[in-house]
Amino acid sequence: MQKIIRQIADELKVGEAQVKAAVELLDGGSTVPFIARYRKEVTGGLDDAQLRELEVRLSYLRELEDRRVAVLKSIDEQGKLTDALRAAIAAAPTKQELEDIYLPFKQKRRTKGQIAREAGIEPLADRLLADPTLDPAKEAQAYLSPPQTLDDGKPGPDFSTVPAVLDGVRDILSERWAEDAALVQSLREWLWAEGLLKSSLASGKDENNPDVAKFRDYFDYDEPINRVPSHRALAVFRGRALEILDARLALPVEPEPGKPSLAEGKIALHLGWSHAGRPADDLLRKCVAWTWRVKLSLSSERDLFSRLREDAEKVAIKVFADNLRDLLLAAPAGPRVVMGLDPGIRTGVKVAVVDATGKLVDTSTVYPHEPRKDWEGSLHTLGKLCAKHGVNLIAIGNGTASRETDKLAADLIKLLAKMAAQAGAPAPAVEKVVVSEAGASVYSASEFASLEMPDVDVSLRGAASIARRLQDPLAELVKIDPKSIGVGQYQHDVNQSELARTLSAVVEDCVNAVGVDLNTASVPLLSRVSGLSPSVAKAVVRWRESNGAFGSRQQLLEVSGFGAKTFEQSAGFLRVRGGTNPLDVTGVHPETYPVVEQIMAKTGKAVADLMGRADMLKTLRPELFANEKFGVITVKDILGELEKPGRDPRPDFKVARFNDGVEDIVDLKEGMVLEGTVSNVAQFGAFVDLGVHQDGLVHVSQLSNKFVNDAREVVKTGDIVKVKVLEVDVPRKRISLTMKLDAAPARRDGPRDNRFESAGRGDQRRMRDSNAPQAGSQMASAFAKLQGLRK
Template identity: 40%
Template sequence: MTDIIHFITAQTQLTTHTVKNTIELLNEDCTVPFIARYRKERTGNLDEVQIGEIVKFKEQFETLEKRKLTILKVLEEQAVLTPDLEQKVKRAEDLTILEDLYLPYKKSRKTKADKAKALGLEPLAKIIMAQNANDLESVASRHVKGDLGTMEEALEGARHIISEWINERTDIRNYIRNQLERFAMLSTKVIKTKVDDEQAQKFKDYFDWSESLTRMPSHRLLAVLRAEKEGVIRVKIEIDDERVLERIESRVIRSNNMCSNQIQIAIKNAYKRLMLPSLSNEALQIAKEKADASAITVFAKNLKQLLLGAPLGEKRVMGIDPGYRTGCKIVCLDAQGQLKYNETIYPHPPKNDAVGAMKKISSLADAYKIEAIAIGNGTASRETEALIRKVRFKNEIQVFVVSEAGASIYSASKIAREEFPNYDVTVRGSVSIGRRLQDPLAELVKIDAKSIGVGQYQHDVDQAKLKKELDTVVESCVNAVGVNINTASKPLLSYVSGIGVKLAENIVNYREEQGKFTSRKDIKKVPRLGGKAFEQGAAFLRIKDAENPLDDSAVHPESYSIVVKMAKDLGKNIQELIGNSKELQKIDLEKYCTDTIGLPTLKDIIKELEKPGLDIREQAKVFTFNQNIKTINDLREGQLLPGIVNNITNFGCFVDVGIKESGLIHVSNLSDSFVKDVNEHVSLHQQVIVKVLDIDIPRKRIQLKLYK
């Protein structure tokens, strides 16, 4: 335990006490949201990000230790494990150092050096490395026998052995690593057969490219590597070979004779054949890992903003998936998102039944008391929106354009089939659009996060790391908002702290068989939901209209007795205390501190009692695009247009101005001053005004500037 605490404190600068307690909680299978919210006293009030860092470095340490055990076992089996080598392996602080120590013993196939040693040339190699042979030719000629026909063959074999020794020198490998880190240039060349290939034109900028690997932005490196993967270009990593070779020679050669000439040849061979290829690949892999991390971070930030997007709430909604030839699919949903009716209308070409479509929309809105309409933002979206705005409804109805990214993925999924076994994919897609307006979080958790369309190069980054990070974001968002246990779907419940997929299924089955949960105590009756799962998840599961009002709050059941005592001391019941800021401010929190519950938790309880079950998200707002802009051909330089930020990257953000193509606000056009972080200037789904700077119709590219 001491080693891991030392490792993590060195990486995070957190206190030993904080790290130790957090590790203990993690080892007890506590989730990050639970620890951050309900174990503040033990962690020193760490937030989810800080706890996430501890999780990351804990996993790094455990991976390193596991690799050490594997290497020590192999070295022991090879009978090469000396006490000195064992100590070096145990003291290694990262995988690179560890693998360098293991390199001399890690051979999956026979090398040129192995073959030379088998021919008895190791003594000759040692003589050359000693650099004091006065007559090297005479010494080498003694090894000309058997399979060695000439003196040059003997010298060549000795050089292979020397090359391997040089390759295994940690100081030389680290020097080359340093040079690659500081001075490596990445260059590309297009494959001749791809120059005129239509599919390859999207990578045209990288047909002949050269840039510092260290300074290369993550998005550009990922684009280059994608082009290489698709067979469009070849990628090469280069440094100043002459300077590197001179430095290696100065570390190895200390004479000026025939031995030094042989060593010089061996050094060049070791560098060109062994070290540069492996270490340049290592440098590219490190750069790729950094680019992955950057891209994943951007994706995670976007996903969080999308999941915490403004919900309309429990309103009766009409969802419309627009289309031309196949028509517009309409669904009517009740306030809880249940499907009540579905229909297809054909207001657009080729049928052009706009009048009939308007009558149908009006009658359905009246029949199902629709309060809002959600229109998917895909094909025929603008035309459908214009049609809806012509309809004269009896009551005021808000009209929203909703992102339909991933709706088709959901509609064909197992989850959708289970929810709507008797309806086809078009109906399911329309339901998803409508529900996204009611509650984006509840609906989007049903879709693989990679398919939601926020971020770039999601298919090029490390998929395991991406999935882990996105799952963490979803879990964080779900628990930050809280879940109505009586209406939540299985996918939504599965992200609640301590629940998971199987218990989520058990909760839904219990709800269907026994009826609604009436108190948090009922949660304990769910099959296989034990004490640990209840401890982790109960406070994130809300029960509306429960007998105990605390059941619809973020107050943990373990703290109910404290609230009861507070109310009793004030001469009130719990119901009278909730929302009563004046009375709550009278409470002396010090009086209620215990060995396990301190001021951080008590302050959270008071904050929650003031506004129990408060949704941290904003309310959905209606937005209207410029009705005169229908296609990219309608754009003009200098125009000011309303738009919605629909994607954020490290190099800027993309804005939907109501046409098929999103425009780019490059990072340099976000502000007149230097922009360090795009997220400090815009957020996903933010409504903005943009100025059109440039329109490239052939390439379908639009350059914008943030106006306000």
């Protein structure tokens, strides 16, 4: 275990004592949010990102150690374990390198090399390799044996001829070399550094077929494998899985016909052999060629494709996780009465009004669009609902007919202002916002939605969800499987268990960073709180329904199944507003309330008088209140909480203003400056919702006047940005945008995108492919539209 702790400490560049403390806490059942927030003293201030990485590496290294023990046991049972082998196994840093060492000892089906060894040909192979001056044909005469017949009467191994014996030599040597761990690893690293990922259109595929044309950028594609970006790697792998593309690992220089390849030269160099015209050299060259072409080329390609996919999936999962985090931590509109509009054409626009607490108070369906075109009747219905419930915010889903429904909302706001003027009252402050409806249908049909709104039609539940997303995005979106929220790239092509684990961790971190109101939180929200399982979350809600609102955190211990450990892990993240103890609304953990009592004694002030008094609290020295259990770091956190009790780390709520008259992609003109909302971010750029049914792309090179490597350095999902239209390609549904508002429009007399002029080959590919097809969800939809792709 100490070896694992030392390795993790080196990787994270932190102290071994910090890692050891964190491991002990994790093994003791503590959660990452709890450790990051309330055990800074113990871990030396490890943050949640470091702890998440530590948790992942700890699991991997423990699995590696378990596998190491199993490998040692297996080889020992075969009687082949040597001190050198034991040392090599102990030093293997990864699972793959451990398996490379174990390969020669792994139980496998009978190979041609084994059959040749059983026929006694191995000494000949060893002699010819050791002394190439020997004549293979002459030496093979001594190893001829009559054909064998198997027990079932079928013909068995036949080494009755010289060619058959020499083939046996080839099989023995090529198998031995292909299981040489040092050779395999050196070849693999050389190919990773020098090899190319190549793809081409599969034979017999019609490139004009719409499904095939999605992958047009990869019909004649090659790129150094170690520099292939995530989205391009996943695009190639998907094309190959659909049998549209042929993909292969190519050598940096293809060999001339009949000439040895660079890979064969690498193998010969490793063996210390070279062709010198000796009698056995032709046979040995054949063995080397066989080793590469038959044994190692395909396995090396498989290993490196796995490595490329794994790296690409890590990036794709990180993109999804980062975008999800931004979406969950988006600015909440707060306790406002919201009308949710779920756009539709023939089925009508579904309407739901929720009060300031998120409770559904009214529903309706209006038909302003085809085929009824009841615009005035729809305005009348919506106006009555607004007046009845005091609506001051309208949330519009971004699906089909979103822009037309947005215009309906604009006319509604004008109508409300007109009605107020006629009544001699000030115009109501009503705002409209287009929000992502990704996952709303999943929520609507979920078991929780049916429990939450049992007598409400499924379609109307979606409108209620859209409304609540404005009030508190985090509280509403936790009700939906994160994979259904739709902010990933190629999300269906990546490791689903790893994606689920990562996204679950993001949701957990976001929920605990914000804190949860104990008396209003839903079961899905409570179940994301540190230490609370779904069953305990349900028990908390049942207690609340039976006994009324919680008056203090301490009452949690009255909930069935809520023990001391659960209380320790969760209490600091649960808020009780208007309770008996003012500290219960803060992030101060109940275990540190005695520290606050010391502060009260020192200042002579009650808790309520201390809260919010930054001027007074900043004069206090944390050292005065630290003790053996809670040190200076913890006391500083307590004082920070008292300065801003119950503060919300999320930004203030703002609304993007779409331009009037710009409702469709055909309304866009080059040079237009528009305001929009960042709907998704990838390394190569950001997608911006302009309210025209089609997200535009700001390539990474157009985000800033300075060099940007990753788009997230500049923008994040949910940001409201100003952009200029660089180019509009209506047939292909592509919108090129720039955030460099002084940028010139695209040239018409030269390359379609003038960024290509100064780009190198790799950068050209990156730019060319920045609109590459992506899978699943809203981001996938944006990519799909940009490529003329449809799911």
